[in-house]
Amino acid sequence: MSGGQAPEDRFPTFRVLAQAPAWDAATRELVLSRVRPPHPPVYLNGHEFATATALVGQLLDLDDELAAHLAASIDHRLTEDETDGWHYDDMPVDHDVWRQVLAGLDDDARQRNGTTFVELPAAEQHALLHALHTSQDERWHDLNRGHTWDLLLRYTCTAYYAHPAAWDEMGWPGPAYPRGYKNIGIDAREPFEQEDRVPSADPTKDRDDE
Amino acid sequence: MRYRDVRKRNESAWLLPADHRRTNQALREGMRTFGDDDEVDLVVVGCGAGGSTLMQRLARHGWRIVGIDAGPFWDPEADWVSDEAGSHKLYWTEPRTIGGGDPVPLGSNNSGRGVGGSMIHYAGYAPRFHPSDFKELTNEGVGADWPIDYADLQPYYEAIEEELPVAGQPWPWGVPHRYPQSPHPVGGNGEVFQRGALAAGIEARVGPVAISNGRFGHRSHCIYRGFCLQGCKVNAKASPLITHLPDAIEHGVEIRPDTMVSRIGFDERTGLATGVHYLRNGREHFQKARMVAVAGYSIETPRLLLNSANDRFPNGMLNDFDLVGRYLMVQGAPQTAARFDSEIRMYKAPPPEVSTEQFYETDPSKPYKRGFSIQTVSPLPITWAEHVAAQGHWGRELRERMSDYVHWACLGALCEFLPLAENRITLSEEKDRHGLPVAHMSYSQCDNDKMLVDAATTVMSEILSAAGGTDVITIKRYAHLVGGARMGATERDGVVDRECRAFAVPNIVIPDGSVFPTQGSANPALSIMANAARVADALATRPMPSATEVPAGAAA
Structure with a gap:
């Protein structure tokens, strides 16, 4: 299914957290809090949280432990009503959308296999989400389908690309204060940056024959 | 630029600590405070670009001011x-x-919250408007005319450019001018723009950015860490928090943060505003004031006016002619990116580096009016994920493309969307945690808007391809806000007059971006500050409306 360069191969020994001593205190405390064991969910109940974990794992192809970490950070946002400051006027508020989505995934799973979403085999979960993503219908259950997909992916990417594990596979050194950068420009690197091992492995090219 | 002259009129950069503490705590702790019953000369709602500049200027004229x-x-x-x-x-x-x-x-696209306003998280581009922006209706049959000209703003542009200060190459577009500071060095993304523009025959320049290139007062030099949109911890990038408020506080202004203004007070007998109702720590207060400045920007300014309806203004304060909230504008801001085998690492150096205004003016050979500018933008990972997800990717495919991040360069356009009456702020049924109706924003593009987005996307693709980029991708998005309470020649054209005083209530002034009738394809922050400085000069010369200026209807 995947023809691209595995994300782990580009910067295999790059570890952002090794640079943590060079960061300012406020930023270091924040970033380190993201790799500590997460708090138990507050807004989502146990089953909803398990469903959210499976959903997040599928949306970014992540293992359960990391997916649960991200689901916990999403739960925290929903508990605190930490939205992006807007919602479409044809959509409920964000925390209601999430609850409806998690119930809707179970409805879809029951129709497909007679089980909950969490109980579906991974490949079936993927197929179900693929159907949701590519459907031509404007609605999905009681929600605007396109707006719902965008919201789920936005929350999930915000959680993952705030996590040092994501920065490692991108070769992005993360926080940069008070150190800053001295070597700017094309193909210029700092001593703490690492070269891409497979610079010509263009993931867009690899899919042309798909 | 002579630092001595800048310091004489605005000492802000010298009132900050010269070390890593960044904030002058003693200045804040010793700040003058006013009681609710002190009738201050001016209460300002919103401490962003417009409100802060107005306060700094008028404080130096001895005005007693509270900024909320x-x-x-x-x-x-x-x-x-x-x-x-x-x-x-x-x-x-x-x-x-x-x-x-x-x-x-x-949210993160265009709306700030907190002292310093949206300039805390703007990229730092500080271009001027062009003279053509002020007379579009007369000269080109689109948009609107302003009741002022470029010449009215020019001296204030020059003053604010020194106070921020702005760095960049000599500017050939609009009214050609120079910048007080020399251009910053550019990173990989800026190099791509320069190389591609040269190959494509397009003029580009470094800047203009309100990021100090060198030490300025006690502010530090930029460290090129690329987090301009996350608030500048270095104090290198300009925002009113460091460029105007220290001087304002030094001259007796009180800043009252964490305070939500719910309604403007109004006396039907005099037809004048009396102050503002506000909520702080869960309690209601009323600050008396001789004059009220509404500077909440293009969403919160109309929202506050609409939430301030009373018997005299049943459809919202100042809304006699159904203009409050209307003619709201955003700029079309598509961003186009391309891949290079080289490592671009666009996250290094400030996102605002290089720009062009070659396409700013109407090109008679095109089917659309007005134009666009193109600038470097350098999305960090979470924002970059939006670009990748917008192409329809998710799962492993999305992560593979994200891990290719260091190879991508990204440009952004600002397309001049036209002012349309139906693009507007109204009150929603939904309430915020204070029980106040929240803003609903309705937006639809006209054909001209859509043609500009397509044209700008084509030019960005040309530049990136000319630089050697492949796999071009584009995300359609929007940036900035202006309009919603525009200035006009008469009360039927605008909510406020050329001095940004409300036609209907002469002791209400609106010194923020909501008064702009058009927007060009320039980032608005510099123009908002320059206009606020101009408004302040007018107020200082003619502080209170005379009795004859009170609208006749108000006394009835």
């Missing part, structure tokens, strides 16, 4: 982080709803 802001009084060292997700609190994340044919996402 819904958000925190930031301390860059303690409150801000070198991190994308952790900077969420810089944006207006109180609820708002969006709709229309082309709904515009808000």
Whole structure:
């Protein structure tokens, strides 16, 4: 299914957290809090949280432990009503959308296999989400389908690309204060940056024959 | 630029500590305070670009001023982080709803919250408008005319450019001018723009950015860490928090943060505003004032006016002619990216580096009016994920493309969307945590708007391809806000007059971006500050409306 360069191969020994001593205190405390064991969910109940974990794992192809970490950070946002400051006027508020989505995934799973979403085999979960993503219908259950997909992916990417594990596979050194950068420009690197091992492995090219 | 002259009229940069503490705590702790019953000369709602500049100028004329802001009084060292997700609190994340044919996402895109306003998280581009922006209706049959000209703003542009200060190459577009500071060195993304523009025969320049290139007062040099949109912990990038408020406080202004203004007070007998009702720590207060400045920007300014309806103004304060909230504008801001085998690492150096205004003016050979500018933008990972997800990717495919991040360069356009009456702020059924109706923003593009977005996307693709980029991708998005309470020649054209005083209530002034009738394809911050400085000069010369100026209807 995947023809691209595995994300782990580009910067295999790059570890952002090794640079943590060079960061300012406020930023270091924040970033380190993201790799500590997460708090138990507050807004989502146990089953909803398990469903959210499976959903997040599928949306970014992540293992359960990391997916649960991200689901916990999403739960925290929903508990605190930490939205992006807007919602479409044809959509409920964000925390209601999430609850409806998690119930809707179970409805879809029951129709497909007679089980909950969490109980579906991974490949079936993927197929179900693929159907949701590519459907031509404007609605999905009681929600605007396109707006719902965008919201789920936005929350999930915000959680993952705030996590040092994501920065490692991108070769992005993360926080940069008070150190800053001295070597700017094309193909210029700092001593703490690492070269891409497979610079010509263009993931867009690899899919042309798909 | 002579630093001595700048310091003489605005000492802000010299009132900051010269070390890593970034904030002058003693200045804040010793700040003058006023009681609710002190009738101050001016209460300002919103401490962003417009409100802060107005306060700094009028404080130096001896005005007694309280500035109120819904958000925190930031301390860059303690409150801000070198991190994308952790900077969420810089944006207006109180609820708002969006709709229309082309709904515009808000929050991190265009809305700030806290003392310093949206300039805390703007990129730092500080271009001027062009003279053509002020007479579009007369000269080109689109948009609107301003009741002022470029010449009215020019001296204030020059003054504010020195106070921020702005760095960049000599500017050949609009009215050609130079900048007080020399251009910054550019990173990989800026190099791509320069190389591609040269190959494509397009003129580009470094700047103009309001990021100090060198030490300025006690502010530090930029460290090129690329987190301009997350609040500058270095104090290198300009925002009113460091460019105008220290001097304002030194001259007796009180800043009242974490305070939500709910309604403007109004006396039907005199036809004048009496002050503002506000909520602080869960309690209601009323600050008496001789004059009220509404500077909440293009969403919160109309919202406050609409939430201030009374017997005299049943449809919202100043809304006799159904103009409040209308003619709201965003700029079409598509971003186009391309891949290079080289490592671009666009996250290094400030996102605002290089820009062109070659396409700013109407090109008679094109089917559309007005134009666009193109600038470097350098999305950090979370924002870059939006670009990748917008192409329809998710799962492993999305992560593979994200891991290719160091190879991508990204440009952004600002397309001049035209002012349309139906693009507007109204009150939603939904309430915020204070029980106040939230803003609903409706937005739809006209054909001209859509043609500009397509044209700008084509030019960006040409530049990136000419630089050697492949796999070009584009995300359609929006940037900036202006309009919603525009200035006009008469009360039927605008909510406020050329001095930004309300036609209907002469002691209400609106010194923010909501008064702009058009927007060009320039980032608005510099123009908002320059206009506020101009408004302040007018107020200082003619502080109170005379009795004859009180509208006749008000006394009835």
